[in-house]
Amino acid sequence: MPFEINHGLGRFNSKRDLHAALGIPLSAAPAEIRKRYLKIAKTLHPDSRDEESGKKMASDLLSKFVNPAYEVLSQEKEREEYQVILRLLEKQLLTANIVPTPTFDLAREVFNAENVEEAYHKALNTLAQDQYKDLNNVLKISEQISELNLIYLWRSAGGRPTATTPTVSIPAPPAKSDETQVRATPAAVTGMTPPQEAPKTDQFTEQYFRRAEELFNKGIYLEAIKELKDALKIDPRSARCNALLGKVYLQQGSLSMAKIHFNQALKLNPQEVMAIQGLEAISKRERKAQQQQKNTEPPKPEKKKSSFFGLFGKK
Numbered sequence: 001m002p003f004e005i006n007h008g009l010g011r012f013n014s015k016r017d018l019h020a021a022l023g024i025p026l027s028a029a030p031a032e033i034r035k036r037y038l039k040i041a042k043t044l045h046p047d048s049r050d051e052e053s054g055k056k057m058a059s060d061l062l063s064k065f066v067n068p069a070y071e072v073l074s075q076e077k078e079r080e081e082y083q084v085i086l087r088l089l090e091k092q093l094l095t096a097n098i099v100p101t102p103t104f105d106l107a108r109e110v111f112n113a114e115n116v117e118e119a120y121h122k123a124l125n126t127l128a129q130d131q132y133k134d135l136n137n138v139l140k141i142s143e144q145i146s147e148l149n150l151i152y153l154w155r156s157a158g159g160r161p162t163a164t165t166p167t168v169s170i171p172a173p174p175a176k177s178d179e180t181q182v183r184a185t186p187a188a189v190t191g192m193t194p195p196q197e198a199p200k201t202d203q204f205t206e207q208y209f210r211r212a213e214e215l216f217n218k219g220i221y222l223e224a225i226k227e228l229k230d231a232l233k234i235d236p237r238s239a240r241c242n243a244l245l246g247k248v249y250l251q252q253g254s255l256s257m258a259k260i261h262f263n264q265a266l267k268l269n270p271q272e273v274m275a276i277q278g279l280e281a282i283s284k285r286e287r288k289a290q291q292q293q294k295n296t297e298p299p300k301p302e303k304k305k306s307s308f309f310g311l312f313g314k315k
Contacts, residue, residue, distance in 0.1 A: 003065035003139065008100075008146030009153065012089055012222065018082060020146035021069035023128035025121055026086060026153070030074070036128075037070045043132045057135050065138075084254050088222040090157040095219065099159065100151045107147050116155040124148055205231035205238045212241075216248055224248050239269035246278050255282055 004015040019026050024036050042048075044058040044066065072078045092098070102108040106123040113119030124145060131141045208231035215224035228245040231238060246261035259282060265275035 003061065005139070005143050005146050007143035008148070008150040009089075010143065010146045012150075013085065013226070016069075017142070017146040017149060018069040018073055020142045020149055021065055022073070023124070023131045023142070023145060025124055026149055028073075030076075030079075033070070033073050037066070037074070040066050040132055054135065061132075061135065061138060081257060084249065084252070084257055085222060085225055086153065088225065088252060090153045092220065092222050093154045094157050094159065098154070100147070100154050102151060103147065104144060107144070107151055110148055110151050110155070112161045116152065120148060120152045120155075205235045205241055208234075209238075209241055209244065212244055212248075216244070216251070221248050221252060237268050239265040239272045239275070242268065243272050243274035243278065247274060250278055250281060255285065258282060 004010070005017045005020055006015055008017065009020065010017040019028065022028075022033065022036050022040065024033060028036070041062060044062040046055040046059055049055040049058050072082055100111070102111045106126060110116060110119045110123050127141050127145050127148070130137070131145070132138055208227045212224040212227035212231070215221070215227065225245065225248055228241050228248070231241045232245070235241070242261045242265035246258040246265065249255075249261065250258035258278060262275040262278045262282070265272045266279075269275075
């Protein structure tokens with residue numbers, strides 16, 4: 001049985017929503033993440049189940065659904081990278097004019113709430129209480145939480161409810177094929193640089209790279225990141241995919257993440273042009289920021305020079 005979230009935020013993130021799997025808000029702190037995980041792990045412990053079928057399902061949920069989410073959110077670096085993806089999605093929701101459609105009462109309350117923060121946490125806590133009580137309903141409730149997460153992101157990005165509940169469906173992410181059809185954004189599509197011949201180490205990731213490059217040129221950065229991450233799971237030594245991933249993060253202003261992937265690309269291929277140019281662009285930004293900071297600093301007062309005779313002169 002696949003443990004996938006095919007609804008809400010999960011539809012935009014490779015059929016997963018890490019926060020929904022744990023039943024925690026998108027703003028959950030590390031202590032809250034750990035506390036919730038331990039509670040779920042205790043609930044899913046095999047000794048808490050009588051039937052063998054229930055023990056196996058609880059074990060599968062823990063190992064294939066809960067643990068993978070916790071492994072990412074419990075590590076600072078992984079959590080930071082995942083938060084970057086969520087911020088990109090938050091921007092994309094408005095850029096691509098994507099309006100979530102609430103499908104149940106709690107979701108509609110969050111969609112129309114004046115105080116969305118309060119309504120979101122209240123609705124999520126209500127669902128989280130029952131999330132792992134009945135193992136047959138875990139995925140259903142997790143998908144409802146994922147819908148709340150998507151609506152919350154949309155409202156946080158500036159989305160405002162209309163007088164009536166919208167009927168716009170959330171478009172599904174583009175299918176992975178050689179000729180990928182992607183959602184068009186309001187921005188004009190720029191010409192795509194003809195792809196260079198891929199080195200042998202990248203032969204298995206070439207299709208991912210081309211799709212990501214096309215998505216990047218169209219401003220659909222979240223989907224580009226997903227494509228590149230999938231490519232790096234297949235071939236972590238792909239310098240081109242690391243370089244392009246750094247370029248996407250650089251475009252979004254995430255310099256720390258961009259540096260990580262540019263440097264990784266240069267470790268794999270010291271002559272990777274995209275990574276070299278990317279690090280140069282980051283250096284220019286940092287020098288410019290330092291210069292601006294220097295220009296805004298007040299001048300230091302000059303110290304009065306004292307001569308030898310001034311200090312020890314005659315009285």
